Amino acid sequence: MKLVSKNIFNKAAAEFILSSAEKAIQKNGVFSIALSGGTTPFGVYKLLAEEPFNRLFPWNAIHIFWGDERCVPYDDKRSNYKSAYDNLISKIEIPTENIHKIPSITNPGKAALEYEKVLKKVFKTKNNCLPEFDLILLGMGTDGHTASLFPNSKSVKEKKKWIIETDIPKIEPRVKRVTLTLPVINNAKSILFLISGKEKKEIVDEIIKNNAEAQKNYPAAMVKPREEITWMICEQ
Ligand code: 6PG
Numbered sequence: 001m002k003l004v005s006k007n008i009f010n011k012a013a014a015e016f017i018l019s020s021a022e023k024a025i026q027k028n029g030v031f032s033i034a035l036s037g038g039t040t041p042f043g044v045y046k047l048l049a050e051e052p053f054n055r056l057f058p059w060n061a062i063h064i065f066w067g068d069e070r071c072v073p074y075d076d077k078r079s080n081y082k083s084a085y086d087n088l089i090s091k092i093e094i095p096t097e098n099i100h101k102i103p104s105i106t107n108p109g110k111a112a113l114e115y116e117k118v119l120k121k122v123f124k125t126k127n128n129c130l131p132e133f134d135l136i137l138l139g140m141g142t143d144g145h146t147a148s149l150f151p152n153s154k155s156v157k158e159k160k161k162w163i164i165e166t167d168i169p170k171i172e173p174r175v176k177r178v179t180l181t182l183p184v185i186n187n188a189k190s191i192l193f194l195i196s197g198k199e200k201k202e203i204v205d206e207i208i209k210n211n212a213e214a215q216k217n218y219p220a221a222m223v224k225p226r227e228e229i230t231w232m233i234c235e236q
Contacts, residue, residue: 001204001233006196009234010043013194014053016230017044017135020190024134025061032123034065034180034188036137036147037080040196040234042087049091059094063122067136068148068179069102071111071165078173108165108176115163115178130162133188136180136225140195141171144203144218147185148177155179156219182222191225195233204231 004012017033024031035041047053064084072078074085081101089099100118103111123131138146148166149156155166158181166177185191195204207214207221208231214221223229 001201001208001231003198003201004232004234006043006234009194009196009232010047013041013044013192013232014047016192016232017048017137018053018056020135020192021057021062024189025058030061030063032063032065032131032134034067034133034136035080035084036139036194037066037068037070037083038139038141039083040139040194041137042083044194045084045087049088054092057092059092060098062094063098063100064089064094065100065119065133066102067138067185068177069111070148070173071108071176071178072173074101078175102163102178108178111178112161112163112165116161119162119184130184130187132226133184135190135192136185136188138185138191138193138220138223140193140200140203140218140220142197142199142203143171144207144214144220145169145171146193146220146223148179149182149219149222151217151219153219155181156222159183182219186222186224186226188225189227191223191229193220193223193229193231195231197233197236201233204233 021031070078103114119131140146155164162184
């Protein structure tokens with residue numbers, strides 16, 4: 001796995017997201033994407049809001065969700081919604097009803113239940129069938145966590161619930177989170193991992209080369225979407 005510069009990374013990721021959107025909209029008239037938290041995607045979000053990408057996206061056919069959220073107010077700098085709003089959503093013409101943010105209420109259990117209702121409504125799922133995202137963006141921590149699925153945590157073992165509250169993690173920001181679970185993540189058509197930093201490159205190499213072993217330590221190794229998984233890594 002080769003580390004690339006931030007500029008190459010941001011452009012490659014933006015082009016990947018655009019082509020995924022074009023394929024899905026051509027096929028189904030709509031594109032569903034779940035955004036990642038953390039800091040690595042900031043440059044990608046910024047680029048999507050700039051020309052030529054901004055005018056190439058049919059925003060009215062795109063539904064934006066989040067893979068996880070920190071249980072803080074939306075105007076808190078730790079909020080994943082705020083990061084995406086500041087870098088992308090506030091700069092594009094997308095219908096408000098196409099923005100499906102995770103309720104950032106202090107009660108994470110209630111937030112999880114509410115967001116499950118949102119997914120059921122937007123994906124029109126029947127008989128408890130899992131929602132099928134066209135694309136989910138994921139990051140990864142130096143401990144191999146992804147979304148807010150932390151190693152050896154209750155949330156990474158969840159088999160039934162779609163969204164779950166997590167305990168306060170050992171890493172910053174040390175706040176409760178709400179996260180998509182592996183059953184929903186692995187029901188997505190496509191996953192794009194956006195990762196930054198040399199130290200994480202070794203983990204990715206291990207996940208790709210020795211997946212069964214890596215699954216014992218790294219939640220990111222348990223990600224297995226329906227159609228494709230793409231890894232993009234850049235320098236810090
Ligand atoms: C979060 C993320 C988390 C993040 C990784 C990597 O809400 O924190 O969903 O999984 O992607 O911690 O974060 P960086 O991109 O900041 O390294």
